[in-house]
Amino acid sequence: MSVAGEQNQRGGINVARLLMSFGPLLFLAALIVVFTVLKPSFMDPINLFNITRQISITGLIALGMTFVILTAGIDLSVGSLLAFCGMVAAVVAKGGTANTLSLSTSGTQGYGWFAALLAAVVVGAAAGGVQGLAITRLKVPPFVVTLGGLTVFRGLTLTISNGGPISGFDASMRWFGTGLIGPVPVPAIIFAVAAILCHIVLRYTRYGRAVYAVGGNAEAARLSGLRVDRILVSVYVIVGFFAGLAAFVLSARLNSSEAVAGIGYELTVISAVVIGGTSLFGGIGSVGGTVVGAALIGVLQNGLQFNNVSSYTQSIVIGLILILAVAFDRWLKSRVRR
Amino acid sequence: MSVAGEQNQRGGINVARLLMSFGPLLFLAALIVVFTVLKPSFMDPINLFNITRQISITGLIALGMTFVILTAGIDLSVGSLLAFCGMVAAVVAKGGTANTLSLSTSGTQGYGWFAALLAAVVVGAAAGGVQGLAITRLKVPPFVVTLGGLTVFRGLTLTISNGGPISGFDASMRWFGTGLIGPVPVPAIIFAVAAILCHIVLRYTRYGRAVYAVGGNAEAARLSGLRVDRILVSVYVIVGFFAGLAAFVLSARLNSSEAVAGIGYELTVISAVVIGGTSLFGGIGSVGGTVVGAALIGVLQNGLQFNNVSSYTQSIVIGLILILAVAFDRWLKSRVRR
Amino acid sequence: MPTAEAASPEPILLAVEGVTKHFAGVTALSDVSLDIRPGEILGLLGENGAGKSTLLKILSGVMPPSSGRIIFDGADYQPASPQDAKRLGIVTIYQELSLIPTLTVAENIFIGRAPTGPLGLVSWRRMEEDSRAIIARVGLTIDPMTPVSALSVAEQQLVEIARALSLKSRLIIMDEPTSALTETEVQRLLSIMDRLRRDKVAIMFVTHRLEEAAAICDRMTVLRDGRLAGHLDRDNGPIELPAIIEKMVGRAASELYARPAQRAIAGDIRLSVRGLRTVRDPEAPHAIVLDGVDIDLKAGEILGVAGLVGSGRTELARAIFGADRIAAGTITLDGRQIAPASPADAIALGIGLVPEDRKHQAIFAALGILPNFSVASLGHFSNGFGFMAERRERDALAGFRKMLSIRMASAEQAIEGLSGGNQQKVILARWLARDPKVLIVDEPTRGVDVGAKTEVHQILVQLAARGIAVMMISSELPEVLAVSDRIVTMRRGRITGQMQGVEANEEKLMELMALDRQDAKGQAR
Amino acid sequence: EDKLTILGSVPNLGFPFFVHMLNEIKAEAAAQGVNLTESDGQNSATKQTADIEAALVQKVNAIVISPLDVNALAPAIEEAVKAGVPVVTIDRRVDGVEGILAHVGADNVKGGEAEASAMVAAFPNGAKIFHLQGQPGAGPAIDRNKGVHNVLDPLKDKYQIIFEQTANFARAEALSVTEAGLAANGKPDAIVCANDDMALGAMEACAARNFTDVKIYGFDALPEALVAVRDGKLAGTVEQFPGEQSRTAVRIAVAYAKDKTEPKEKLVLLTPIVIGKDNLDKAERIGETK
Numbered sequence A, B: 001m002s003v004a005g006e007q008n009q010r011g012g013i014n015v016a017r018l019l020m021s022f023g024p025l026l027f028l029a030a031l032i033v034v035f036t037v038l039k040p041s042f043m044d045p046i047n048l049f050n051i052t053r054q055i056s057i058t059g060l061i062a063l064g065m066t067f068v069i070l071t072a073g074i075d076l077s078v079g080s081l082l083a084f085c086g087m088v089a090a091v092v093a094k095g096g097t098a099n100t101l102s103l104s105t106s107g108t109q110g111y112g113w114f115a116a117l118l119a120a121v122v123v124g125a126a127a128g129g130v131q132g133l134a135i136t137r138l139k140v141p142p143f144v145v146t147l148g149g150l151t152v153f154r155g156l157t158l159t160i161s162n163g164g165p166i167s168g169f170d171a172s173m174r175w176f177g178t179g180l181i182g183p184v185p186v187p188a189i190i191f192a193v194a195a196i197l198c199h200i201v202l203r204y205t206r207y208g209r210a211v212y213a214v215g216g217n218a219e220a221a222r223l224s225g226l227r228v229d230r231i232l233v234s235v236y237v238i239v240g241f242f243a244g245l246a247a248f249v250l251s252a253r254l255n256s257s258e259a260v261a262g263i264g265y266e267l268t269v270i271s272a273v274v275i276g277g278t279s280l281f282g283g284i285g286s287v288g289g290t291v292v293g294a295a296l297i298g299v300l301q302n303g304l305q306f307n308n309v310s311s312y313t314q315s316i317v318i319g320l321i322l323i324l325a326v327a328f329d330r331w332l333k334s335r336v337r338r
Numbered sequence C: 001m002p003t004a005e006a007a008s009p010e011p012i013l014l015a016v017e018g019v020t021k022h023f024a025g026v027t028a029l030s031d032v033s034l035d036i037r038p039g040e041i042l043g044l045l046g047e048n049g050a051g052k053s054t055l056l057k058i059l060s061g062v063m064p065p066s067s068g069r070i071i072f073d074g075a076d077y078q079p080a081s082p083q084d085a086k087r088l089g090i091v092t093i094y095q096e097l098s099l100i101p102t103l104t105v106a107e108n109i110f111i112g113r114a115p116t117g118p119l120g121l122v123s124w125r126r127m128e129e130d131s132r133a134i135i136a137r138v139g140l141t142i143d144p145m146t147p148v149s150a151l152s153v154a155e156q157q158l159v160e161i162a163r164a165l166s167l168k169s170r171l172i173i174m175d176e177p178t179s180a181l182t183e184t185e186v187q188r189l190l191s192i193m194d195r196l197r198r199d200k201v202a203i204m205f206v207t208h209r210l211e212e213a214a215a216i217c218d219r220m221t222v223l224r225d226g227r228l229a230g231h232l233d234r235d236n237g238p239i240e241l242p243a244i245i246e247k248m249v250g251r252a253a254s255e256l257y258a259r260p261a262q263r264a265i266a267g268d269i270r271l272s273v274r275g276l277r278t279v280r281d282p283e284a285p286h287a288i289v290l291d292g293v294d295i296d297l298k299a300g301e302i303l304g305v306a307g308l309v310g311s312g313r314t315e316l317a318r319a320i321f322g323a324d325r326i327a328a329g330t331i332t333l334d335g336r337q338i339a340p341a342s343p344a345d346a347i348a349l350g351i352g353l354v355p356e357d358r359k360h361q362a363i364f365a366a367l368g369i370l371p372n373f374s375v376a377s378l379g380h381f382s383n384g385f386g387f388m389a390e391r392r393e394r395d396a397l398a399g400f401r402k403m404l405s406i407r408m409a410s411a412e413q414a415i416e417g418l419s420g421g422n423q424q425k426v427i428l429a430r431w432l433a434r435d436p437k438v439l440i441v442d443e444p445t446r447g448v449d450v451g452a453k454t455e456v457h458q459i460l461v462q463l464a465a466r467g468i469a470v471m472m473i474s475s476e477l478p479e480v481l482a483v484s485d486r487i488v489t490m491r492r493g494r495i496t497g498q499m500q501g502v503e504a505n506e507e508k509l510m511e512l513m514a515l516d517r518q519d520a521k522g523q524a525r
Numbered sequence D: 001e002d003k004l005t006i007l008g009s010v011p012n013l014g015f016p017f018f019v020h021m022l023n024e025i026k027a028e029a030a031a032q033g034v035n036l037t038e039s040d041g042q043n044s045a046t047k048q049t050a051d052i053e054a055a056l057v058q059k060v061n062a063i064v065i066s067p068l069d070v071n072a073l074a075p076a077i078e079e080a081v082k083a084g085v086p087v088v089t090i091d092r093r094v095d096g097v098e099g100i101l102a103h104v105g106a107d108n109v110k111g112g113e114a115e116a117s118a119m120v121a122a123f124p125n126g127a128k129i130f131h132l133q134g135q136p137g138a139g140p141a142i143d144r145n146k147g148v149h150n151v152l153d154p155l156k157d158k159y160q161i162i163f164e165q166t167a168n169f170a171r172a173e174a175l176s177v178t179e180a181g182l183a184a185n186g187k188p189d190a191i192v193c194a195n196d197d198m199a200l201g202a203m204e205a206c207a208a209r210n211f212t213d214v215k216i217y218g219f220d221a222l223p224e225a226l227v228a229v230r231d232g233k234l235a236g237t238v239e240q241f242p243g244e245q246s247r248t249a250v251r252i253a254v255a256y257a258k259d260k261t262e263p264k265e266k267l268v269l270l271t272p273i274v275i276g277k278d279n280l281d282k283a284e285r286i287g288e289t290k
Ligand SMILES: Nc1ncnc2c1ncn2[C@@H]1O[C@H](COP(=O)(O)OP(=O)(O)OP(=O)(O)O)[C@@H](O)[C@H]1O
Pocket: C023, C024, C026, C027, C028, C046, C047, C048, C049, C050, C051, C052, C053, C054, C055, C095, C416, C417, C418, C419, C420, C421, C422, C447, C449
């Protein structure tokens, strides 16, 4: 309904357009400046790489969530699905649920990192697909289906792991979470590559444009001959895939898959997407925005921790800044348009 | 946008219309039958009153959430706001944060239940109002503002309570949580009265009409002379008020206000509203539906616990049934329409 | 422009045989049959709610018929979705605009078939260039990279027409493509249709402007209450309007479209606008900016406002109504200067506005007719405690239902189930219930059938007779001429001329509407 | 300033137990004259890991941590060890990481065993038991559950768990779960809870039904629970001496950071005890109940 205020206005002056799309980016830059002034070691490359590694998990899921939200959908199940895929990956990597507590790898028993990765993304994509079908076939709103999924996947995770963690993967798997290429953490590289691919898909493929169309007006998209239901299912497959990928990276990083992983991630992930300028009403948004949104949250958390702000105060500040970042973006857009 | 599928089609045959609006109710009835067959003592009045008491907390908030969702808004902050208001009520009831641990009342120090109640609802309504202003003035979407609120109010709660609970209220306050009128628990009565009032307001007043209009088409509402912004702010005030009321009842019931109260309530509350047939796109829904939705969730949880179903399985079953309940409602409506 | 007399008739392209369609409680179509051949323009006519759009939606795969058979190109045709229709070369322009507001004009035109470059990636450059050429065919010169949400209704309609024309098609279905257009664009469209006819494309054309239909259609099929009311064929001589109308409404209609007598205007000046200017609104950057408008409106008069698309008529209405911000100028109501900051203020002062974009600005689609009707008069229909006086509300609605002959099942029926014309009548009733001092109606008969149109005209005249000052914006000159006591013309945010209704004719108005002198700041007092 | 800085990290400051732990760390750090960087894991292993990483960048001199999850935090702790920062773990022991300076703790499994044993002692002739578990999948929930079952499973015949549900460590949930349990199964003899919050919730449920003689056991020895024990409303609660653990850990860490003093023992284990009415004075936080 109130799309008007969020329209991706084009055709104005170019500089204005540029500025406008940089609202969250400007805000991010300001945050970085503030934190650096407060404590110059914030800019230490190690810290910056820490931040990139920290945002890569929720960032990956946020990429998939961007597709979903562009269609005016939502996926609340991603946190639980992350835990579920992580557990599946762990079971595959360890060759079963037995011998799960050893921190050192169980050697010959497992099926190796590739099988684990494959299992995680396939299970994630399949779970997303099932939810997508429930949304399109049963006509249940995404909010409800994925809220159900949130509960179901958590229950499944606890069931297969019997509540406990599964720990201890071999070095080749752990590399995906803890390795470096040059000075850059592997998770950050995975995130960057995935972001670029997603950007290309959304901006330069027919499929990507169809995603925008469905989100802009599903009925009109249908009348224009798009297979709306297939596209809707596909975006849930995509976010599921990314939840699986993120789960693999997280398990590799923590050397452990936990049944309680990812609790509350859905809100962080959705925040990243929305702060990045993607409209919850669909049809408007970009991958670049999501990356900036994820970075903004990551920098904020790291910077506050870095300055030893008490955790209660952290909550308050983070909440306020989320609101302010979006408000600033809106304000900038309204200014620039005049 | 995709409202078409959710339209509150009226004017068909009357029986059909009746049936249709009873989708969730039929589902609820079926659940009750199943649980009674499994364990006849489920129908024991004690248990039924337990259920009514249990749903009254989230139910109260769900009443307020119905207003919000009818305007196509959402409030994710209710769980945190509940904790915040509860803590405020406790501080008022105990006359400060000192001497907070005694389970028996601190006697003369506090300001009594009425002041505590007043404080809770005023603070709740004010907090809601501030969020409403942020939504209408700063043009930040409700999802973002209240997500920020979720974090901010939790931080504030932890700050005033320093992480701990505040316990021990006098009998007059505790009565609101644990008392009975005849055989009926007081919280259930409060919930019932509130539900009836909300129903009357939404169905029979000018204000209620305006809420539906704003949710149905905000632009048309503005051009019809409604003060859209005021109405939007007002619904957040209402949900805040109910969060405060629920907080008071919860504190009275537990004889304690905890900083961790209400975590995750937003999803339960929104579920209740949506299962009850209120559209997340606004303009369609009813208080009756919300009450049924809340009851459905309450019966489900209680029934599964009653049968000592393992908590892992409970998660799975609850998630699936939420989806099925809404799917059934949709299916019924589509059948009745043809 | 009669068709070249075909020696051997083309084989039938599409035949509809005994199609029936039921909705919950409503039979929209009942045993309708018709056919169309390549190179033929078939007019589909009927009153509001006659079932025209329903039939077209069945043909374009949006919904299945309840019973009946359709044959396309000699084969059974049962489209499951719009794609199926599209694949066979059946292209539809829907009555309710079906563009995607968040996407650009170019993307809307190339939806699902964006031109791709190397690697199969979308080529934005080619999309922009190609779409610029496509929209130029219908006379649009806007930047194709503009988002559709920034366009006026008329421009959106043109984009939709352009898109349909750019698709390879054997049958084009047009459901009221001209309802938002002014004369110039209509003429352009008609000539395009004529060209398509020569290329052996079949066209089904729905309009409530019967002159258009008479001018372009080879044959006409008329629906009445979901049933076939008859066919009219040009082979048996030119089709006359009265004949169409008689078939549509089922009675001889002599006084339809008759020009109501011009009344002597005795009233005082009720609304006076001086030097009205607006600023560019960031939300609608392409909107016309008013550039010093002066206008007077007397009690009891109907002031017609004519102009081409984009002349700023809608902006003028919205500015007076407090819906847009005013940069400079004064508005005086009954001698008192007013400054409505919001529609609520304007309404409180006794001003009403029936907006041009019914779907987005007027109706609450999912709500019942009753709340749609009373939303602007909640104060009037409620008691001192804020409770709705539903009895009073229903009685009032029943009164207007009779007065405006609104076809509806019940007050609870969702308004989206009504035909467009009946929706419009409900919106009119919304404002009549307030008994305003000034009523501004923007395209009041868009999509309204000929019978109802006359009714609306009569209603406007009656309102004026009660002393209400009516300002009527319309893109249909015959309508402007039929009801206006006085007419002003606009162009580019300025008033370019005015005349008494009796003096006016289409030629004079067209000339003023096209007037482009900078000094054309005509005064309208 | 060249004062030493240590990181004190706890799993979740939403729970009073860890608030107390961090407060004690704070107090001891002040006593030792070192700066403290505080970290709240906010119930997320990734958050706690990120906090450690941030601290390493800031070159803290030592880390005192109660890990949210011993497996998931292992890589971060390993990183710290590799960076040459001494790490002392509290409460939950991380196996498999070489080079941790010391561990000070009281095993949750042992605590669970102590709790169940106290219950068994109170009912020599057997009992019908409700068991309220913590948040599924959370470390302490798993360990405490294991401890309880270690004791009760061999005694199945006499000590039946007739109702076993999670209440997610939360008081409100414990209240409604217990209500359901009471309605379904009638009055039990004892309710064993995985933390004090749940015990206090169960207590309210029993009070509402006037089942005042049900023996309810909690865990953590929070002041509020101690008051309830004193008033005879709770039968007991498990004391793991988190304050003592924290202080000891800080002392060990600071000593090493100052002049590489190796701790006398690498493993300091405090035996958890069950606080009942009779040994309230043993409770670490009894002073706070006044
Ligand atoms: N989705 C629907 N549900 C219920 N009734 C409908 C629906 N769509 C159309 N109708 C009913 O079917 C009848 C025919 O409607 P239709 O839209 O085909 O009329 P139309 O001839 O196109 O009218 P107009 O000239 O006003 O566009 C009307 O009575 C309308 O109320």
